[in-house]
Amino acid sequence: xxxxxxxxxxxxxxxxxxxxxxxxxxxxxxxxxxxxxxVTKMVRRLVEKRLVVYERGEGIELTPSGTQVALxxxxxxxxxxxxxxxxxxxxxxxxxxxxxxxxxxxxxxxxDRIDSLLGHPTHDPHGAPIPTKDGKIDDxxxxxxxxxxxxxxxxxxxxxxxxxxxxxxLGRLGLYPDTLVEVVDREPFGGPMRLRVAGNPCxxxxxxxxxxFVSLGEESEC
Amino acid sequence: xxxxxxxxxxxxxxxxxxxxxxxxxxxxxxxxxxxxxxVTKMVRRLVEKRLVVYERGEGIELTPSGTQVALxxxxxxxxxxxxxxxxxxxxxxxxxxxxxxxxxxxxxxxxDRIDSLLGHPTHDPHGAPIPTKDGKIDDxxxxxxxxxxxxxxxxxxxxxxxxxxxxxxLGRLGLYPDTLVEVVDREPFGGPMRLRVAGNPCxxxxxxxxxxFVSLGEESEC
DNA sequence: AGATATACTTAACCGTGGTTAAGTCAATAG
DNA sequence: CTATTGACTTAACCACGGTTAAGTATATCT
Numbered sequence: 416x417x418x419x420x421x422x423x424x425x426x427x428x429x430x431x432x433x434x435x436x437x438x439x440x441x442x443x444x445x446x447x448x449x450x451x452x453x454v455t456k457m458v459r460r461l462v463e464k465r466l467v468v469y470e471r472g473e474g475i476e477l478t479p480s481g482t483q484v485a486l487x488x489x490x491x492x493x494x495x496x497x498x499x500x501x502x503x504x505x506x507x508x509x510x511x512x513x514x515x516x517x518x519x520x521x522x523x524x525x526x527d528r529i530d531s532l533l534g535h536p537t538h539d540p541h542g543a544p545i546p547t548k549d550g551k552i553d554d555x556x557x558x559x560x561x562x563x564x565x566x567x568x569x570x571x572x573x574x575x576x577x578x579x580x581x582x583x584x585l586g587r588l589g590l591y592p593d594t595l596v597e598v599v600d601r602e603p604f605g606g607p608m609r610l611r612v613a614g615n616p617c618x619x620x621x622x623x624x625x626x627x628f629v630s631l632g633e634e635s636e637c
Numbered sequence: 638x639x640x641x642x643x644x645x646x647x648x649x650x651x652x653x654x655x656x657x658x659x660x661x662x663x664x665x666x667x668x669x670x671x672x673x674x675x676v677t678k679m680v681r682r683l684v685e686k687r688l689v690v691y692e693r694g695e696g697i698e699l700t701p702s703g704t705q706v707a708l709x710x711x712x713x714x715x716x717x718x719x720x721x722x723x724x725x726x727x728x729x730x731x732x733x734x735x736x737x738x739x740x741x742x743x744x745x746x747x748x749d750r751i752d753s754l755l756g757h758p759t760h761d762p763h764g765a766p767i768p769t770k771d772g773k774i775d776d777x778x779x780x781x782x783x784x785x786x787x788x789x790x791x792x793x794x795x796x797x798x799x800x801x802x803x804x805x806x807l808g809r810l811g812l813y814p815d816t817l818v819e820v821v822d823r824e825p826f827g828g829p830m831r832l833r834v835a836g837n838p839c840x841x842x843x844x845x846x847x848x849x850f851v852s853l854g855e856e857s858e859c
Numbered sequence: 860a861g862a863t864a865t866a867c868t869t870a871a872c873c874g875t876g877g878t879t880a881a882g883t884c885a886a887t888a889g
Numbered sequence: 890c891t892a893t894t895g896a897c898t899t900a901a902c903c904a905c906g907g908t909t910a911a912g913t914a915t916a917t918c919t
Contacts, residue, residue: 420876441896453877455898460875471897472885502724503750516742522735528725642906663866675907677868682905693867694915 417464419519422488423447424457425466428475429485433554437474486546491518491526493539493546496576498529500540507540508582541582542573542592542628558631560608561624565600569629581626588617590627639686641741644710645669646679647688650697651707655776659696708768713740713748715761715768718798720751722762729762730804763804764795764814764850780853782830783846787822791851803848810839812849 427446431438440458444451458475461467466481477485495514499505505513530536530548537553538544544553557572571594574585589612590596597611607618619627649668653660662680666673680697683689688703699707717736721727727735752758752770759775760766766775779794793816796807811834812818819833829840841849 418875439896440898449876450878451897452879452899457876499747503747503754505746505750509746513744513747516744517739520738520742522738524727524731525721525725525735528727532725640905661866662868671906672908673867674869674909679906 417484420457421461421464421466422484422519424454424461425477425481425485426488426492428467428477429482429489432477438476439474443475483550486550486552488518489552490546490548491521493543494526494529494533494536495521496539496541497533497536497545501533502529506583507576507586508579510540511576511579538573538592539576540592541576542571543576557628559625560596560598560619560627560629561621563598563629563631565598565608567631568595568597569631570595572628572630574628575626578626581623584623585627588619589613589615596629639706642679643683643686643688644706644741646676646683647699647703647707648710648714650689650699651704651711654699660698661696665697705772708772708774710740711774712768712770713743715765716748716751716755716758717743718761718763719755719758719767723755724751728805729798729808730801732762733798733801760795760814761798762814763798764793765798779850781847782818782820782841782849782851783843785820785851785853787820787830789853790817790819791853792817794850794852796850797848800848803845806845807849810841811835811837818851 424443424447427443428438431442431446435442440454441451443458444454447454458467458469461475461481462469465478466484467475467477469475492514495517496510499510499513500507526548536545544555546552560569560571563569571590571592573592574582574590576582585591594612599609599611599616601608605621607620608624610617610619646665646669649665650660653664653668657664662676663673665680666676669676680689680691683697683703684691687700688706689697689699691697714736717739718732721732721735722729748770758767766777768774782791782793785791793812793814795814796804796812798804807813816834821831821833821838823830827843829842830846832839832841
């Protein structure tokens with residue numbers, strides 16, 4: 416159908432669109448760690464393939480078929496991450512890299528088989544939602560731990576998965592998805608937050624707390 | 638290190654070298670189903686990369702480092718085939734296609750994990766030997782079933798894996814590796830062989846019998 | 860020896876996906 | 890209003906991996 420790069424672009428565009436309200440070529444270039452010129456050229460091809468629409472100053476927008484491609488890749492990626500973790504015993508800080516390469520080559524059959532072996536899971540090891548086969552995804556946005564008022568008890572929903580170092584550290588703290596965290600207090604001016612995770616106290620810095628997403632109620636994970 | 642095509646070429650060269658005594662560019666082109674011109678060009682690159690040596694009329698020969706690359710790919714391929722079959726329930730006629738794509742992207746870690754999950758297997762689902770990590774491979778050549786004298790009882794060692802249709806048919810006959818087969822008799826002039834497979838009689842044509850490899854003694858599979 | 864068929868090489872071309880360097884465009888500062 | 894800055898585009902280039910078409914070499918047949 417299309418080259419592997421196309422899939423990476425569409426995925427990158429989707430991810431930027433989740434964070435920023437306008438998807439600029441420069442944001443995509445940054446996300447893919449390539450030159451802006453490469454993005455300009457590729458965006459023209461994406462437009463020709465009707466995967467995106469683009470107007471200078473308006474940003475890049477995925478068409479429905481572009482969104483479908485993006486969600487397929489994200490589904491592959493997250494199913495693979497979970498599979499590597501559950502079935503092959505990968506630690507959660509190494510699943511992203513492997514899934515990044517595998518997601519472009521697995522067949523529909525592979526996808527279906529690991530999906531059913533995993534019991535049709537809804538979230539990957541970092542708590543990110545897995546799109547369904549028909550392109551639906553839970554797009555609930557959770558607040559960062561950094562924005563939580565002291566005194567609250569919150570449920571870790573997901574953590575950013577791009578920095579293996581940080582993931583290993585989070586693992587040592589026990590800050591996994593579906594963990595309850597009590598925000599004890601916080602030093603001012605970007606000072607550390609004092610938490611209680613499963614009974615154990617720990618202090619986390621601003622950067623870390625920006626990369627952990629939580630929900631206020633301690634409702635069961637759905 | 639090198640592009641995915643390089644790996645396919647080196648693997649194809651290795652496979653041809655197992656069958657023919659001289660690896661001609663045309664044999665490689667046929668194996669990869671590409672033009673002869675493409676092979677000419679790529680062989681020059683392989684020579685530059687010291688993966689092969691080549692002289693017109695002498696054929697293509699893998700260097701030690703070329704052989705290593707080929708065996709790495711074959712190891713990936715066969716481990717993956719077995720894994721897909723054992724762990725994901727793929728039927729044996731669909732593992733080749735999936736493994737073909739996966740073999741180029743899996744990491745050392747993936748290879749090691751499935752290897753130990755499978756208990757360090759020695760053969761893939763079609764009976765082909767899996768090279769060890771340090772590049773050793775059981776290169777025993779088994780005679781084709783077609784060359785066996787009537788009256789013998791033989792052990793199926795391996796079957797060619799490239800034709801899914803044939804694999805499904807072999808499966809219906811029960812002609813799996815490690816199966817005992819009694820060669821009852823044979824019609825002359827390329828006529829069918831009459832076999833007894835696990836008690837059941839069946840007749841197989843020349844083409845099929847050329848794609849099943851057996852050993853005479855009923856020694857245990859090693 | 861000469862014609863022909865087979866095997867291989869070379870040349871020109873294409874799409875993909877990247878680079879750097881230079882140019883344009885629009886918003887903002889003075 | 891102009892100068893500058895940041896965002897984007899264009900152009901020229903490159904490596905990769907393929908194609909077709911044309912040319913060369915070698916072996917074989919007569």
